[in-house]
Amino acid sequence: MSELLGKKERLKEILKRLHSGENVEELKKEARELLASIPPVEIPLIEQELMQEGVSVEEIAKMCDLHVELFREAVMKKMEVIEEGHPLHTLYKENEEITKDAEKLTLYAKALDIGKIKELARQLRHIGFTHYDREETLIFPYLERRGITAVPSTLWRKHDEVRIKLRQLLQFIEKGLKERAKEKAMEVSNLLIDMVFRENNILYPALRALLSDGEWAAIKQQEGEFGFYKVKPKEWKSDAKPVHPYEIDGGITEEQMKKLPSELMAAITKSDKSGLERKGDIKLDTGYMLPEEINEIFKNMPFGITFIDSEDRVRFFSGHRIFRRTASVLGRPVQLCHPPKSVHIVEKILKAFKDGSKSKADFWIKMGDRFIYILYIPIRDKRGNYLGTLEIEQDITELRKLEGEKRILDWK
Amino acid sequence: MSELLGKKERLKEILKRLHSGENVEELKKEARELLASIPPVEIPLIEQELMQEGVSVEEIAKMCDLHVELFREAVMKKMEVIEEGHPLHTLYKENEEITKDAEKLTLYAKALDIGKIKELARQLRHIGFTHYDREETLIFPYLERRGITAVPSTLWRKHDEVRIKLRQLLQFIEKGLKERAKEKAMEVSNLLIDMVFRENNILYPALRALLSDGEWAAIKQQEGEFGFYKVKPKEWKSDAKPVHPYEIDGGITEEQMKKLPSELMAAITKSDKSGLERKGDIKLDTGYMLPEEINEIFKNMPFGITFIDSEDRVRFFSGHRIFRRTASVLGRPVQLCHPPKSVHIVEKILKAFKDGSKSKADFWIKMGDRFIYILYIPIRDKRGNYLGTLEIEQDITELRKLEGEKRILDWK
Numbered sequence: 091m092s093e094l095l096g097k098k099e100r101l102k103e104i105l106k107r108l109h110s111g112e113n114v115e116e117l118k119k120e121a122r123e124l125l126a127s128i129p130p131v132e133i134p135l136i137e138q139e140l141m142q143e144g145v146s147v148e149e150i151a152k153m154c155d156l157h158v159e160l161f162r163e164a165v166m167k168k169m170e171v172i173e174e175g176h177p178l179h180t181l182y183k184e185n186e187e188i189t190k191d192a193e194k195l196t197l198y199a200k201a202l203d204i205g206k207i208k209e210l211a212r213q214l215r216h217i218g219f220t221h222y223d224r225e226e227t228l229i230f231p232y233l234e235r236r237g238i239t240a241v242p243s244t245l246w247r248k249h250d251e252v253r254i255k256l257r258q259l260l261q262f263i264e265k266g267l268k269e270r271a272k273e274k275a276m277e278v279s280n281l282l283i284d285m286v287f288r289e290n291n292i293l294y295p296a297l298r299a300l301l302s303d304g305e306w307a308a309i310k311q312q313e314g315e316f317g318f319y320k321v322k323p324k325e326w327k328s329d330a331k332p333v334h335p336y337e338i339d340g341g342i343t344e345e346q347m348k349k350l351p352s353e354l355m356a357a358i359t360k361s362d363k364s365g366l367e368r369k370g371d372i373k374l375d376t377g378y379m380l381p382e383e384i385n386e387i388f389k390n391m392p393f394g395i396t397f398i399d400s401e402d403r404v405r406f407f408s409g410h411r412i413f414r415r416t417a418s419v420l421g422r423p424v425q426l427c428h429p430p431k432s433v434h435i436v437e438k439i440l441k442a443f444k445d446g447s448k449s450k451a452d453f454w455i456k457m458g459d460r461f462i463y464i465l466y467i468p469i470r471d472k473r474g475n476y477l478g479t480l481e482i483e484q485d486i487t488e489l490r491k492l493e494g495e496k497r498i499l500d501w502k
Numbered sequence: 503m504s505e506l507l508g509k510k511e512r513l514k515e516i517l518k519r520l521h522s523g524e525n526v527e528e529l530k531k532e533a534r535e536l537l538a539s540i541p542p543v544e545i546p547l548i549e550q551e552l553m554q555e556g557v558s559v560e561e562i563a564k565m566c567d568l569h570v571e572l573f574r575e576a577v578m579k580k581m582e583v584i585e586e587g588h589p590l591h592t593l594y595k596e597n598e599e600i601t602k603d604a605e606k607l608t609l610y611a612k613a614l615d616i617g618k619i620k621e622l623a624r625q626l627r628h629i630g631f632t633h634y635d636r637e638e639t640l641i642f643p644y645l646e647r648r649g650i651t652a653v654p655s656t657l658w659r660k661h662d663e664v665r666i667k668l669r670q671l672l673q674f675i676e677k678g679l680k681e682r683a684k685e686k687a688m689e690v691s692n693l694l695i696d697m698v699f700r701e702n703n704i705l706y707p708a709l710r711a712l713l714s715d716g717e718w719a720a721i722k723q724q725e726g727e728f729g730f731y732k733v734k735p736k737e738w739k740s741d742a743k744p745v746h747p748y749e750i751d752g753g754i755t756e757e758q759m760k761k762l763p764s765e766l767m768a769a770i771t772k773s774d775k776s777g778l779e780r781k782g783d784i785k786l787d788t789g790y791m792l793p794e795e796i797n798e799i800f801k802n803m804p805f806g807i808t809f810i811d812s813e814d815r816v817r818f819f820s821g822h823r824i825f826r827r828t829a830s831v832l833g834r835p836v837q838l839c840h841p842p843k844s845v846h847i848v849e850k851i852l853k854a855f856k857d858g859s860k861s862k863a864d865f866w867i868k869m870g871d872r873f874i875y876i877l878y879i880p881i882r883d884k885r886g887n888y889l890g891t892l893e894i895e896q897d898i899t900e901l902r903k904l905e906g907e908k909r910i911l912d913w914k
Contacts, residue, residue, distance in 0.1 A: 227839075234838055315828055377820075378832075383890065406790065407788050431659065451913070467802055469795065480799055495868055501854065
C-alpha cells in the first residue's frame with residue numbers, strides 16, 4: 091500500500107508538470123514505467139484518491155491521455171506498420187480518442203461533474219455520425235460481400251446502443267437527474283471501451299486480412315463525406331484503382347482465412363457474388379438502372395418534370411403533372427409552347443441559364459385549394475456546359491400542412 | 503318595315519312554339535326560310551324590339567340556337583363531309599356552341615341581365631381550357647413543323663385576349679360595375695365570333711388540307727386530356743398509326759399548297775425537319791434523353807432519391823441528399839443498409855409494396871431547423887409488376903414558408 095502511495099505521489103507530480111505545459115511525449119517516457127507498474131484495477135482507486143485530495147478533475151483527466159498513449163503503443167506493437175492517412179490507421183487513431191474520452195467520462199461521472207459530463211457527451215455523439223457511420227456504411231459492405239454479415243450486424247447493434255444511451259444521458263442531465271446521469275455515463279463509458287476492444291481485436295484485423303489496396307482506396311475516397319472523431323487524417327494515396335463493394339467477387343482465400351480472427355471465422359456464410367451491372371443497364375454516376383426502371387421512376391415521382399434540351403426543344407416530360415403535357419409537345423421549341431405574350435420571360439430565363447448568370451427561377455401559385463410550386467433549374471454537364479433546363483412542378487399543399495414529426499410507420 | 507314587322511311576329515310565334523317544347527329540328531325547317539329572308543343586320547333590331555315588348559331574354563336566346571343551326575348548314579355545305587367524332591368535326595361543333603353562346607352573351611348584355619351574363623361568362627371560360635388549349639397544344643405543333651408559325655401565334659394571342667377579357671368581365675360583375683360589364687361582354691362576344699370566323703375559314707381548312715389520318719389519330723388519342731366545350735365527341739378510329747408532330751418531316755406538297763387558304767400561304771417559313779431521337783438516346787414513354795442528360799437531371803433535382811431494385815438491392819442514388827449515400831451502398835441489400843433493430847420496418851414496407859397492399863409510406867422529421875419529408879413509393883412496370891422501391895427525401899423547410907403567390911419573374 092505504501093508502494094502504491096508512492097506511485098500516487100509520483101503521478102501527482104507528473105500531472106503537475108503536465109499542467110505547467112510540459113510535452114506529453116517527454117512525460118510519457120517517464121510515466122510509462124510508472125503506469126506500467128500499477129495494476130490496471132488500481133488506477134481507478136488512485137484517481138478516486140487524487141480527487142478526494144482536491145486534485146481537479148481536469149488534471150486527472152490528462153492522465154487518461156497518458157494512459158491511452160501507452161495503450162496505443164501496445165496496439166501498434168501488435169500490428170505491422172500502417173501508413174498514416176490509411177483509413178485503417180485513422181480508425182485506430184479515432185479509437186484512441188474514444189478511449190481517452192471514455193476514461194474521462196468515467197472520471198467526470200465519479201466526480202459527478204455534470205457540466206463536464208454534458209460537454210463530453212455532446213462531443214461523443216459525433217462518434218455515431220463519423221466513426222460508426224463510416225464503418226456501417228463504407229466498410230461493412232466489403233465484409234458482407236464476403237459472407238461476413240453476423241459480426242457487422244452485432245457491431246451495428248452495439249453502435250446503436252451507444253447512440254441511444256448517449257441520448258438518454260443527455261436527457262437525464264436536461265431533467266436534472268444527477269444520479270441517473272452518473273450511472274448512464276458509466277454505462278456509456280464501458281460500452282465505448284468495449285467497442286474499441288471489439289474493433290481493435292476483431293474488426294480491424296479482419297479488414298487488414300481481407301481488404302485490398304483498391305478497396306481501401308475507395309474507402310479513402312469517400313470517408314471525407316462522414317468526417318472523423320477528433321482526428322484529421324493525413325493524405326494517403328494508393329496506386330490501386332478504387333474498388334467498390336459491388337466490384338469484388340466476394341471470395342476469401344485460404345491465405346486470408348488463416349489471418350482472420352477466430353471470432354469471425356465461425357460466422358462466415360455464403361459470399362455475395364452478384365454483379366451490379368445487368369444487361370441493358372444504363373450507367374449513371376451513382377448506379378445503374380434499366381431504361382424501364384428510369385421510365386417508371388420518372389412516371390411515378392410525385393412531381394411533374396419537363397426537360398428542354400440545349401436547343402430549347404422539349405425532350406421529355408413525366409411524373410405527376412399539374413400542368414397538362416401531351417406527346418404533341420415533344421420536339422417543340424419551348425418558345426412556341428407558351429402564350430406569345432410571355433415568350434420574352436422564357437427567353438430571359440433561358441439566356442441567364444445559358445450564360446450561367448442564374449441557376450434557379452421559381453414561382454408559386456394557388457390553383458383552387460392547391461398550392462403549386464414551379465421550379466426551373468439549368469442542367470449542366472460535368473464541365474459546366476449547358477445541357478438544358480428542367481422544369482419541376484409540385485403540389486405542395488399537403489407538405490405545407492404537415493405538423494410535428496412522423497418517425498414511426500403507422501400501418502395497421 | 504311592315505314586312506319586317508310581319509317577320510317579327512312570325513319569329514315571336516316560333517319562339518312561343520319553342521317554349522312549348524316543340525322540336526328544334528322541325529322548327530328549323532320552318533324558320534330557315536324566315537331567318538334567311540331577314541338581313542343579318544336586322545336581327546339585332548328584332549331582338550331589341552322583342553325585348554322591349556316583354557319577351558323574356560331566355561326566349562330570345564333560343565333564337566340564337568336556331569340561328570346557329572342554319573349557320574352550320576352553311577358551313578357544312580362548304581365542306582366535304584367529315585365523320586362525326588373526327589377531331590376536326592368536334593372543333594366545328596364546338597364553334598357552333600361558341601357562336602350560340604356569344605350571341606346569347608350579346609343578348610344578355612343588351613338586356614343588362616347581370617345574373618345571366620355572369621353564369622354564361624363562367625361557362626365561356628372553359629373555352630380557354632378546352633377548345634383553345636387543344637388547338638394551342640395538340641394542333642399548332644403540326645402547323646409549326648410545316649413552317650406555319652405566324653398564324654398559330656396570332657390565334658394564340660387572340661385566345662389570350664378572350665381569356666383576359668372574360669376575367670375582366672367577371673371582375674366588373676364582382677365589383678357591381680354593370681355598364682362596364684355590359685361593354686366588356688359585348689367585346690367578348692365580338693371576339694368570340696371573330697375567332698370562330700378565323701378558325702372556320704382559315705385554320706380548319708388548312709388543317710384539312712395538311713394533316714394526315716395518322717396525325718388526326720394522334721390528336722384524337724390525346725384530345726380527351728383537355729376536354730371539350732359543350733360537345734361530347736363520338737368515338738372515331740383511324741386505321742392509321744398515330745403520328746406525332748416530331749415524326750413528320752414538315753414538308754408541304756404542291757397539292758396541299760393549292761388547297762391552303764390564301765391568308766396562310768403568305769406566312770409560311772422554313773419547315774422544321776429536326777428528328778426527335780438522337781444517337782445514343784434512351785427511349786422513354788414520353789420522350790427521349792441521353793444517359794448524360796438523365797444522369798445530370800437526377801443529380802440536380804432538389805430531392806435526394808434512392809432506388810432499390812426488385813431484389814432489394816440499392817441500384818442508384820442521386821440528387822440533393824439529406825441523408826448520406828456513398829458508392830459503397832450500391833448493390834448492397836437494403837436490409838443491410840439499416841440499423842439491425844429497424845430492419846423489420848424495412849421488410850414490412852417492402853412486403854406491402856410487393857404484394858400491392860400499400861402504395862406509399864411517408865415520414866417527416868425535424869433536423870435542427872430543417873423540415874425533412876421522406877417518401878417511399880413502389881415502382882411497377884406497365885403490367886403492375888414490382889420493379890423496386892423509390893425513396894425520395896426532400897428538405898421542405900423553405901416550401902413551407904412560402905406566402906401568397908409569385909407569378910412574375912423578379913430578376914433585376
